[in-house]
Amino acid sequence: MIPLLGISTQALFGQLLLGLINGAFYALLSLGLAVIFGMLNIINFAHGALYMVGAFCAYFLLNLLGLNYWFALIISPLVVGLLGIIIERTMLQRLAGLDHLYGLLLTFGLALIIQGVFQNYFGSSGLPYAIPRELTGGTNLGFMFLPNYRGWVIIFSLIVCLATWFMIEKTRLGAYLRAATENPALVRAFGINVPRMVTLTYGFGVALAALAGVLAAPINQVRPLMGADFIIVVFAVVVIGGMGSIMGSIVTGFMLGLIEGLTKVFYPEASNTVIFVIMAIVLLVRPAGLFGRTA
Amino acid sequence: MSVDTASETITAPVEAAHPRDEQVVFLIMTAALVVAPLFAYPFFLMQALCFALFACAFNLLVGYVGLLSFGHAMFLGSAGYFSAHIAKVWGWPPELAIIAAALGAGVIGLITGALAIRRQGIYFSMITLALSQMIYFFCLQAPFTHGEDGIQAVPQGKMLGFINLSNQMTMYYVVLAIFLFGFLAIHRIINSPFGEILKAIRENEPRAISLGYKTDRYKLAAFVLSATLVGLAGATKAIVAQNASLTDVHWTMSGEVVLMTLVGGLGTIFGPVVGAFVIVAMQNYLAGFGQWVTVIQGVIFVACVLAFRRGIVGEIAHFFKRSL
């Protein structure tokens, strides 16, 4: 056990692993945001609120319908995705062609409404949601005790992130989406229904947020404000990664989890702020983000 | 922030408002504010005036220069802390505390602006957010701010040695004077050759550069002016409320000023004033409704963006086919 900078290597590995697990959450959350911004040029401030709705959905599925976690993983994103489609159809579509700012303000207003309504009915203390039986307990990895659920989180997030990236970058559907962002008129001329793709993409993006919410429910308390804590961090991840880049968000999410994990060991008070320092530095040195294409 | 592809811009129209219209509305506004304390609670009015100045200074940057800052709370809050600390711990008289704090905010504006204006559009906004979060963290950790307790029991003292600020009515007219000073300063900036260059930069920066203007310097100057005036608002607010707290440096405060300006009318001169009064009134009089205030604010946001993009003043101006 050689102490490195005042902390044993064993403990350090433990912290790094925990950091990676948090990074998985950041990656998954920022993935949805990056998809929406990359494809639609909408800065979706409602992402945190919809993440929270996803977690609440899981809670209701369990307590009202008796459907456990595994059902929630599928049903919750579908429900929230549907909600997202409705939002896009009724409100966001009206703002197409206007300044990006309006999309941001609209989604910010929506976030306030959703969070306020949930707070009114569910208070602020939060509701309990247990870890699914199959994933309880943990394994002793030698340098730390890793709860099985956390191991599941990191593996599942990686799979979803890579699958999304693959779909967008390597499949034909993804190619259509990317083309539609760059030149909607031309793509429409080819007979592809661009508005419908936009709607579905928004639905997909928020479904990813809801998925992250279901993953978080057993670990964090299911509270109306659980998304508000995350939202600006997630924005920072997307900006650092490069606002149009899917891979950028994934890599940055994990990286940020690591850096935050290290900060928690050496200067824990600053663990909430370190990301903004990084964001400022990255924006000054490489404005398009680490992986972004310069506009 | 593209001007060409958008059918409606969030920035002010290029044609200036007719001077006559402006003067009339200005006189109406001043008259209303002078008699207001006879009808409404002066403490609430003073807060609204401080926020109105905050919103006007913010609007200077977004409406007339085209720079949307997500971090303006850093100037409001840090000026509040400076003026509270100077008045309480150093014991300076209120007018010096306010001026020193406003200048302090200007210095912060210089440093942050120099970093932020290197980028455009959404990246500029994101840098201001990041810088504001760092300042929030500093305010949280620095011992002189007392963390989340804030600086309490700030003395109000006597302005210029003889105007007793502890009297609410006297304090109100002093705050009104400060507000009118700030408002007229902004008006002067907009309608000066300097202001014309700012508008030119907003419309077409490459052309302005080709004409020989060092656009970065102008943008920085506008940023610093905006920061200083926001600082003036924050410093005055700390003396009025007799405390300085973390709420004023939190990023949600930056969001509130955007809301005020949006509701009032982005890019209009009088819009932010109206917007500030509406939002502060709503928060005060609906305080009994608890969580519904957030929902109502959200609904207003959504409604404004979908249907009332011009804001209250903008809609009125549009109705009368004028520019305000």
Add this chain to the structure above:
Amino acid sequence: MKTSVAIVALAAALAWAGSAAAQNKNVKIGSLSDQSSLYADIGGPGSTVAAQMAVEDSGMAAKGWKIEVIAADHQNKPDVGVSIVRQWFDVEKVDVVVDVPNSGVALAVNNVIKEKNKVFLNSGAGTSDLTNKACTPNTIHWTYDTYALANGTGNALTKGGGDTWFFLTADYAFGAALERDTTNAVTKAGGKVLGTVRHPLNSPDFSSFLLQAQNSKAKVIGLANAGGDTTNAVKQASEFGITQGGQTLAALLLFITDVHALGLNASQGLTFTETFYWDMNDGTRAFSKKFASRMKNGNVPTMVQAGVYSAVLHYLKALDALGSNPDDGAKVVAKMKEMPVDDAIFGKGNIREDGRNIHPAYLFQVKKPSESKGPWDYYITKATIPADQAFRPLSESECPLVKK
């Protein structure tokens, strides 16, 4: 804007007319709390209900008194709290402010209340400064404070064998105060603090900090935080097998609504100090049943809400003894300090000259799920700390009102 001006004008006129009455038997009680976020379940609408119940139970209406209860949301912001309180005094003619959780807000409004010579009956805030450095002749700190909590939990656990501690502290003044007071209690009882980590307020993830606590091998892990931070830390501690590994988790500030939110599975075994539990005796049970029936969500009262009831009841008793509302806060508080406190909530107690209300405190432990007979049946009473030992002794007080 015009309607609100009219309302304010009308209110001002009514208030003016009201105060013109000769023998003033009008009382207005203002319940200032967090109605919508972190502390809403601990105080919030429940405190307003508690105040209303106290008004009804006081029997003052039958004696010709007109008593009104209003409420507002300070949103955990000191400036909003100060603004509301000023408006209450200047426009609404409120006489007494009750509850006020969140120490920052409490300290801010404390100054205003002293300036306007009204009454402050604080039930919700934890800062022991309210009866120490910031004490005033207008303020009574009713239910609990950081000293009592730290002393109760720190002392009892250390004497019980948990003599090495590690703190998870929320990085703000309240967390630091809680850590400081508990450290004092632990070292006085012969224990040692092995380390501490300060986490940012509202941290969603505690895994890293819990790992550090685990590695320290301290026997007790003290959570010097509140609300969502505490519940998250507890939930994640059970996930990481902290208690199974032999370490005890001590929540330094916990309310029954937090236990309810966590569920017994996650919170079983938690040890902490409180001054009230709904199921202690017939008196508390009767009060709590009535309270729960009036609450939208059926929650039983937390110690904060019970404290509001007790404080308002005693306040009204003092007014009754004075015969009319003297419009002089310090005078009423002096009367309240004269009269001993005796009610179904806290039993027998008294209010000291520094404004501290003294009553017994209890060390509770959360039941295992198998031990609980139903919802809200959560606590086992492990120890009773008598009133004279529970709070900071006057000899250690820095309050200028205490004659040395």
